[in-house]
Amino acid sequence: MTRQHAGVIFGGILFLVVAMGISRFAFTPILPFMRVDEGLSFEVAGWLASSNYVGYFVGALWAGFIYRKKKQLVIANVLINVTSIIIMGLTHSFALWIILRFIAGATGGIIFVLTSSIVMDYLAANLLTRWSGYVFSGIGLGIAISGLFVPFLEAIVSWEGTWIGLGILSALFLCTTLFLWRNIHVRDAEKVMKTDDTNIWRGFMPWLIAAYGLEGLGYIITGTFLVDIIYNIEDLRAFAGYSWVVVGLAAIPSAPLWMHLMSRFSTITMMAIAYALQVFGILLPVLSQTVWSVLLSAFLFGFTFVGLVTMSTGYGRQLFPKQSVFVVSMLTTFYAFGQIVGPVIASKLETHFASFKAPLIFAGSIVALALVILLVGYWWSSRAAEKEMEAGEIV
Structure with missing residues (x-):
């Protein structure tokens, strides 16, 4: 691999570190400190989270219709995203927080879709598709960075200074990618004429999206x-920050590892294993509240969720290689829609049952349903394809 190829991948990693690991997920370890200092309820925190995911939904959907100037647009969105991170630490207005989290989400959705598309298309054009999983390690790296920096910065400059510090770090990552991508020319995409071969709403793809x-x-x-859940278990409070570091460290190698396994074994089998492991990890704190059980839960969460992002988007692009932006956009849009309602439902369940176990049981059940839909959909679409082939042979 040449230095330029490596630079394209590393630049993409840094963009995902900013948009996903910091702008989006740094909110998780900062939230306990904001809740204590600002007196935020669990439900109010859920609204802040959902505002970010509404923005992510809008951004991901919008990105699916971007065919020109992808490089310029992704850079502009990273700049706006970084600005929103810094301003989070400069205000105590809940209304402004809602707006800022929406902006961070919208720009994050665009950054994720366009960065994924730019890097995957570049690698495919240079016969380096096997390296595409590495770009998604930026999500885990960003989570690990936020997990390590947040407790350190918060102890020195409180949660406000933590947002500002992470914003400055994100600005440095933006400058680095600008340097690494300075000679990269991204061609405008062409709109693909709709035919049976290009219609993504047929075959297995709708099941994968669902x-x-x-x-x-x-x-x-x-x-x-x-x-926040671990922080509110008094015996485990000291391990709350470490749990997020574990999530990030588990997520960093997961993307290339799952991509490697996907290339050697059945994609659906690997995805099914990832779903099953995630269900177990989500439900583990319900069954046991020990240090090792919550850290194992954090590890399985990080190891599987980035893996599922990598495999789902990678497999979708394999099915429709000429529509990488639209496919990644549709997958991310439905993913984002689920994220909008998730925190709100979780906060309602926690408030009603006065227990963190209720939202975790709900979450585990939903992911288990996703696993069922994946397997049923693959069986159904494979059977339909076989019937079409048999009918074609008869004709």
Whole structure:
């Protein structure tokens, strides 16, 4: 691999570190400190989270219709995203927080879709598709960075300074990618004429999208409230921050590892294993509240959710290689829609039952349903394809 190829991948990793790991998921370890200092309820925190996911939904959907100037637009959105991170630490207005989390989500959705598309298309054009999983390690790296930096910064400059510090770090990552991508030319995409071969709403793809949407609904409950849940278990409070670091460290190698397994074994089998492991990880704190059980839960969460992002988007692009932006956009849009309602439902369940176990049981059930839809959909679409082939042979 040449230095330029590596630079394209690393630049994409840094963009996902900013948009996903910091702008989006740093909220999780910062949330306990904001709730204590600002007196925020669990339900109010859920609205802040959902505002971000509404923005992510809008951004991901919008990105599916971007065919020109992808490089310029993704850079502009990273700049706006970084600005929103810094301003989070400069205000105590709940109304402004809602707006800022929406902006962070909208720009994050665009950044994720366009960065994924730019890097995957570049690697495919240079016969380096096997390296595409590495770009998604940026999600885990960003989570690990936020998990390590948040407790350190908060102890020195409180939660306000933590947002500002992470914003400055994100600005440095933006500058690095600008340097690495300075000689990369991204061609405008062409709109693909709709035919049976290009219609993504047939065959297995709708099932994959439905399962991925439910995954978004189920996983985000743990992704939003994991640290807060552990923080509110008095015996485990000291391990709350470490749990998020474990999520990030588990997520970093998961993307290339799952992509490697997907290339050697059945994609659906690997995805099914990831779904099953995630269900177990989500439900583990319900069954046991020990240090090792919550850290194992955090590890399984990080290891599987980034893997499912990688495999779902990668497999979708394999099915429709000429429509990478639209396919990634549709998958991400349904994923984001699940994320919108997830935190709200979780906060309602926690308030009603006065227990963190209720939202986790709900989340585990939803991810289990996603697994069922994935398997049933694959069986159904494979059977339909066989019948079409048999009918064609008879004709």
